[in-house]
Amino acid sequence: MDPEPKKPEDSPSNSANSHAPVQPPSPFPDEVLEKVLSFIDSHKDRSSVSLVRKDWYNAERWTRSKLFIGNCYSVSPEIVARRFPRIKSITLKGKPRFSDFNMLPRDWGANVHSWLVMFAKVYPFLEELRLKRMTVTDESLELLAKSFSGFKALSLSSCDGFTDIGLKAIASHCRNLTELDIQDSVTEDVGGGWLSCFPENFASLEVLNFASLNSEVSFDDLERLVSRCKSLRVLKVNESITLDQLQRLLVHAPQLLELGTGSFLQELTPRQYEDIESAFSNCKNLQILSGLWEANSLYLPVLYGACAGLTFLNLSDAPLQSGEFAKLLAHCPNLRRLWVVDTVEDKGLEAVGSCCPLLEELRVFPADPYDRHHRDGVTELGFLAVSRGCRNLHYVLYFCRRMTNAAVVTIVQNCPDFTHFRLCIMTPGQPDYLTNDPMDEAFAAVVKTCTKLKRLSVSGLLTDLTFEFIGKYAKNLETLSVAFAGNSDWGMQCVLEGCPKLRKLEIRDSPFGNAALLSGLKKYEMMRSLWMSDCNVTMKGCRLLAREMPRLNVEVIMDEESDESQADKVYVYRSVAGPRRDAPPFVLTL
């Protein structure tokens, strides 16, 4: 649901008190309109539809069954409940993205409970709930498990606050569960007992992902569960599951589309090796593969038989060396998406360029982000090699320790269709390592050449020039992430005045101050949110913003050690719900 505050006069949200002029009768009867609208899925399209006229607004709200709320604080449960009577599927996102990197204090908020209380009252037929960066307690999971008899799909991405007690409730009570998908869990050790709580006759699971939960589960119960659930298409186990256990699971579920293995480290007898090799070869439908903890060259070959149809290979938990990686890649000609650790080095990326002509997305993660082991990782050469061989590349996330302007210019010439360009040169403020120039030229080339660019993360030594170029050329940019960059307010102003489609702006450790903050006054209402931390913004500037723009929530997160006049962490977002009612003491709403 995207609140559109720019046209308050036309908004029919308070239809009872509407002073809008009487509209001519609709050419369609309501039933026809509702039928037509029921085919529209995208929430953006539905928002547009709802703005056309009052009867369209009403038809839309009665036919909407999927709700998308990108910022849980932009609207309240009460407002949602009033507007949409028939919701079956909800996606709700909470904390700002920088919380992934420990930049938000604990207990900041985004607790789903008050939402669940409302859902239980108003949407008893709720089937799907997808949460991202929200705090979900055991109490909430218990409420969820007991409130919706037809509940089918639960997805928790980067959520925290729950233990196995909550998961036990889900397993025990959700009789029709088809999906339990826990990704990037940010919880302390969640015990493994929950898996054993699925009833003996429960067989409806299609998606099971517990890869990010640490604890051991009962393998016997898992095996029985997998063999019962004939429609299982996604299975991602955790590291506690061994290779020979995996073999038994695969024998029960050769129909899998997505597999996350457990630990790949186990000394196998020749017989066991053969068995697992044959189990993988029987997985004819495998498209997505992940896990592979501690995989090494000895056992990777057991996979080869399953790789022909692979479109997404996620090796981000398996730091491979270039040789074994290249051998594996040779069996994966159909890859569209590839995630690797930089232990494969430039040589490994050369193999990517040679073996994966259909590649669309590449993510390279650092094995050693704090440079403790002084490993080489990847450089501009690896990125260049990929760009030469993979002309369809449109998504990249690349962590490296050195880069040059010239390389990036060539890369975007090779691959002009980038929609997501996230380059992270790991040392803050690092220049082009060959010329010692700022990296302005690189990002200028990116925004000039890649006209479809929607998401950009910049890094390295950058002056205001970079931001001038971004403002001037990045006409489709929606998300921009900035760290340790820029010279003055002017840089940020260029972006705020230039990028018409900007929705999310997150900035840290950059010299932008009040003038920059205030230059975006009108813009912030069109955006989902702005984050600024460790910049030069003061409380005075924030108060001014809050006063001028009453429909924005301007929140300052106070640090114990900080100077009271400085606003160290500022989070600004549009909201129709007013200031947060659940803000902890260290969050000041101005």
Place this chain on the structure above:
Amino acid sequence: MEIATGNFESDLNLEATELRLGLPGRDESDEQSSSCLKNNKRSSSEKDEQQECGAPAPKAQVVGWPPVRSYRKNVLKKPESGYGSGSDGSGMFVKVSMDGAPYLRKIDLKFYKNYFDLLKALENMFKCTIGVYSEREGYNGSEFVPTYEDKDGDWMLVGDVPWDMFINSCKRLRIMKGSEAKGLGCL
């Protein structure tokens, strides 16, 4: 490197010449640079911070940078029971001999998690049957019996002591022919 002390101590900068184990620039300098960070949150360049503290090479750690999620930070960390791929070293390699076999083998005890895994691997390696261990009978009835030489130089039956104790005291392994091992099985 002992140098006569006196008024020259501070000038001599003894610390710089001190012999140490471990990587240079660790520990102390890490702490120095991270404490400097708390006072210098606003500095936009790491280089400034390092100059102010006088700390050398090791990179000061900035909160939330590089932007990797916490669970990804430990990708290189291997638990002790892991297969030593060489980079972190310290495998526990011991020689294994089998009566009648022409040459010895070597295995890494750290690779295995328990006796069951070890014995299965040995059976596989030497194509023999070792059988099941029992406290009373040892491997009585087996054609082959696994034994090991411990720190004291004594030849012991594999399986008597807890696994962790075993791998820490085992110096070499010998798979004896059952007929010869009778003495070890019955005490």
